[in-house]
Amino acid sequence: MVVTIKDVAKKANVAPSTVSRVIANSPRISEKTKKRVRKIMDELGYHPNVNARSLANQTTQAIGLIMPSSANKSFQNPFFPEVMRGISSYAHIKDYSLYMNTGETEQEIFEGVVKMVQGKRVDGIVVLYSRMNDLVIQYLIEQQFPFVLIGKPHHSSEEITYIDNDNYMAGREVTEYLISLGHEHIAFIGGSPDLMVTKERLAGFREAIKLANLRLPDEYVFYMDFLREGGQLAVERLMSYEQPPTAIVVTDDLMAMGVLSTLSEKGYHVPDDVSVVSFNNVIFSEIACPPLTSVDVRIFQLGYEAVKSLIEKIEMPEQSSRNIVVPYKIIKRQSCKQMNDDQLCL
Incomplete structure (x- = not known):
């Protein structure tokens, strides 16, 4: 019955x-x-009856998720499954379904968002990245469509609800940690330069280098895909220099895995020869060889807070925009080491 x-x-x-x-x-x-x-x-x-309720309320009871690239590429990185776990956890509590949009190019992603909005397929959107001069963000603002951003906006921050870590301070703090261990030749491997997370972490990295009166050669800064291969390619170049770095800041754990494997293949030992710090603290960070020192950005919480804020915007459209800063923590493991006297003399 x-x-x-x-x-x-x-x-x-x-x-x-x-x-x-x-x-x-x-x-x-x-x-x-x-x-x-x-x-x-x-x-x-x-x-x-969700369908009947949606018809009565003129809602879809669905949330759109916008990935930065194709699903095949994005889901190679553990960050996205974990942030989606946080999103789905709260969406489930509120009986919202999830509608994912991906594309091979920025234009394809943009066209998918337009279809979502114009076709009234979702009540709101979570954008899982923040990029400079992004067509998607500009369009959502113009359409006054409910959305939340994971990451710091490039512009119009007063109009956008966003969830982020203090990536500038995190980048600065991990670099200062390496400097405190005696490192003077420190390289940086980031994601695409148009991503705000790369921009913020690099700014903090540069500030720490500057405050310590250290030199940062241009060739010590790399922009690569957030993939294992990105870390591998950067290390190939870095370790071929006349003065290779003694420490590397990597802005993503998956890239850091490529860094560790390539250093090992080239005969370098971590942390005896090169110290490595990374970001995200995904599950394989602690089982890497050696276990990675990594910044725990609380990925699950980023997703949970993002969809919670979005549903609040949907249910209370008059609510003003706000930003939520999720705290980070540096998890120190065995991939970093104090420089010895011989290394300091190099």
């Missing part, structure tokens, strides 16, 4: 309209009543 909304209302001793408002999480209903009605829904095994 199918349980109806009237069955729930009868047992809860409320009107069917009250049950409907509880399902929609209306602020007009007290938390005490919501809790009681939801308990009865669970006891009776009642499941709201």
Whole structure:
């Protein structure tokens, strides 16, 4: 026998309209009543008809997710499955489904977003990256469509709700850590230069180098894809220099895995010959050889806070934009070491 909304209302001793408002999480209903009605829904095994509710409310009950590149490329990096785990965790609580958009090029990604918005396929969008002069962000602002950004906006930050770490300070702090270990020749391997996360971490890195009165050759800064191959290619070049670095800041753990494997292949030992620090603290950081010193950016929390903020914007359109800074923590492991006297004399 199918349980109806009237069955729930009868047992809860409320009107069917009250049950409907509880399902929609209306602020007009007290938390005490919501809790009681939801308990009865669970006891009776009642499941709201999402499609009918969406038609009645003129909503889709769906969230769009915009990846920075193709799914094949993005999902090679553990950052994205983990951030999506945070997103889906809160979306599930609020009964929202997820609609993912990817593309091989920036233009394809943009066209997919336009279809999402114009086709009314989603109620709001989470953009899982922040890029300089991004067509997607400009379009969403123009359309006044609800969206939240994971990352610091390139512009119009007062108009955008965004979730991020303090990547400038994180970049500066890990570099100062290496400097405190006696390193003077420190290289930087980042992602694409148009990504705000690269820009912010590099700015912090440069500031630490400057404050320590160290020299930073232009060839010590690399921009690569956030893939294992990106780290491998950068190390091939770095270790061929007359003065190779004694330490490397890598802005992504997957890239760092490529750094570690290539250093090993070339006969360098980490951390005896080269120290390595990285970002994200994904699961394989602690089982790498050696275990990676990495900045824990709390990826799950970034996703959770992003979709939570988006659903609040959807349900309360008048809410002003805000930014949430998720704290980071440097997890020190065995990939960094104090410079010895022989190395300091080089």
